[in-house]
Amino acid sequence: MKKNYIVTLSCFFFLSFHLTIISQIRFTKVDPVTDIITIHNxxxxxxDVSNYQxxxxxxxxxxxxxxxNSGTLILQAGSDVTLSNASLDVTNSDLGLYQDSNFTSxxxxxxxxxxxxxxxGRESVANAKGIWTTGNFIATTGPYFYHGNGAENGLPFWNNSVLSIEDVTFSNQTFIYPNPVNTxxxxxxxANQKILKAELFDxxxxxxxxxxxxxxxxxSLNLKNVAKGVYFIRLTSNLGSMSYKKVIVE
Incomplete structure (x- = not known):
């Protein structure tokens, strides 16, 4: 019994580790116009992402x-692969990345x-997985760039511009407090910019x-009527620079 327990526990840790690693493979750039995608580890x-779909x-x-186009499908940690001929639609479309061909999973x-x-197409699967909200669309034209850390999901972490020096400066010099926050x-x-828009996302x-x-x-933002939980705030300046911050509401 003890031997079986050890084997089962070992398998559990292996599968948990494996799934954690796999979940870190994701798109960082999608360009429907040029039909090019970039995937990052x-x-x-x-x-090996050769058979990913x-x-x-x-x-x-x-x-x-x-x-x-560049890189290799044997994707090293921290590296990219760029691919073309993905048959993307320029307007009104979606794109999912899968580790196998079980597209409803x-x-x-x-x-x-x-x-x-x-x-x-597969919006319902993404919503059930908890990585995208039904009815959310990137409203601008491509290319689209991911600005999250790999574990962050959803519309707030996608836009149609690469982070500029101004974006980085704006983000580094923008602060929110207290965090966690109650009200x-x-x-x-x-930075020498004005914050003209503040958006809070779940x-x-x-x-x-x-x-x-x-x-x-x-x-400031009044969060008195916001339910407790983890959120992300997107701040936009008068120059169009953006800053993303994580905030906990207690």
Whole structure:
């Protein structure tokens, strides 16, 4: 009995570790216009993604069927692979990344995004997995860039621009406090920019609160009516720079 317990426990830890590593494979750039995608390994070990699948509006391709532009499908930790001929739609579409061909499985799905305003295929799977909110679309034209840390999901971490020097400066010099917060979240910006929009998203990417200002920099948000939990705040400056912060509401 003890021997079986040890074997079972060992298998559990192996599978947990394996799934954690796999979940770190995700899109970092999707360009429907040029039909190019970039995939990054956020994990800490090498993974062969040759047989991983992409799914676009119920149309499927293995990564080894795409054209290799740069990198390799033997994806080292921290490295990228860029592929073309993914047959992406420029408007109103979606794209899912799977570790195998079980396209209705939340375990098999690794990443998902959708753009435009309709035309989704596997949105329900992404919603069930907890990585995308039903009805959320990237509303701008591509290319689309992921700005999360690999474990962060949903619409708040996708936009249509690469982080500029101004974005990095704005983000590094923008602070929120107290955090965790109960009622009023203070926002302080030491960069020479005004914060004209503050948006609060839940962990599924659903926007639960937004504050706009036309001229005066936003200095606080009232979270009194926001349920307890983990959220992400997106701050946008008068120059269009963006900063993403994690906030805990108690």
């Amino acid at each position: 956020f994990g800490n070990t090498m993974i 992409i799914c676009k509006k119920f149309q499927y391709k293995a990564l080894n069927q795409l054209t290799l 939340t375990t098999s799905m690794l990443d998902f995004l959708q753009w435009g305003s309709s035309g989704n 009023n979240l203070n926002i302080k910006n030491n 962990i599924l990417g659903k926007r639960v609160l937004m504050s706009n200002s036309s001229t005066t920099s936003i200095s």
